[in-house]
Amino acid sequence: MAHPPSSPAAILRPSNLAVVVLRTPNMQKMLDFYSNFLGASIPFQNEHYACLRFDSLHHRLALIAVPPTSTPAENSTGLHHIGFSYPSLSALMAAYRHRKEHGGVLPFKCVDHGLVVSLYYCDPDANELEMQWGRFADVEEADRYLMSEEFAKMGMGRELDPEELLAEVKGGI
Structure with a gap:
């Protein structure tokens, strides 16, 4: 497997993935789903933003409220x-x-x-x-x-x- 170069110019790699943030027009539906699906608590929520915690980090998943839009095509770019x-x-x-x-x-x-x-x-x-x-x-x-x-x-x-x-x-x- 290819590993990053170990030269002084090599990038300092992160220690882990911190958070995934999803945009949603369905804030309450998504909060209900993820709190049940992951057994997550909701340490912060307002009408625009919510954080979900299911492990030792303050939040590993967050939701941002957006207005409804059209559904992206199956082969479009973006999150898989x-x-x-x-x-x-x-x-x-x-x-x-x-x-x-x-x-x-x-x-x-x-x-x-x-x-x-x-x-x-x-x-x-x-x-x-x-x-x-x-x-x-x-x-x-x-x-x-x-x-x-x-x-x-x-x-x-x-x-x-x-x-x-x-x-x-x-x-x-």
Whole structure:
């Protein structure tokens, strides 16, 4: 894998992704969705802006109210999806089961990408959300896998049935 140069002129890389901010004409619908979907609290909200907290940062997701506009074309530029990680496959599938049982929120796709297992959802504004579990705890091991013939053959991955995956996890996979 290509790594950034280690010369004095190399850019100082950030330590993590801090926040994702979405524009929405549906502020309350989006707040309700994300507070339930992520189990997030809302430490700040006014008619123009809201912050959501679901981990140790003051806010990792924010919403800005905008007037309604036309829906962008499917192949337009812009945000494709936002990804969230879980520490284990069992945690990912427990979250799947909870969303299904408490609100009927279901993924539109479940994929084994080789590197990660992902469940894809849509929010009320049709933004795609990837809820994932990564197979490799070690980044060097993940890099080796990304360069492997196995990963090259995988393509975009293979679709899974989330109910079958849930049953496998319950069975101890």
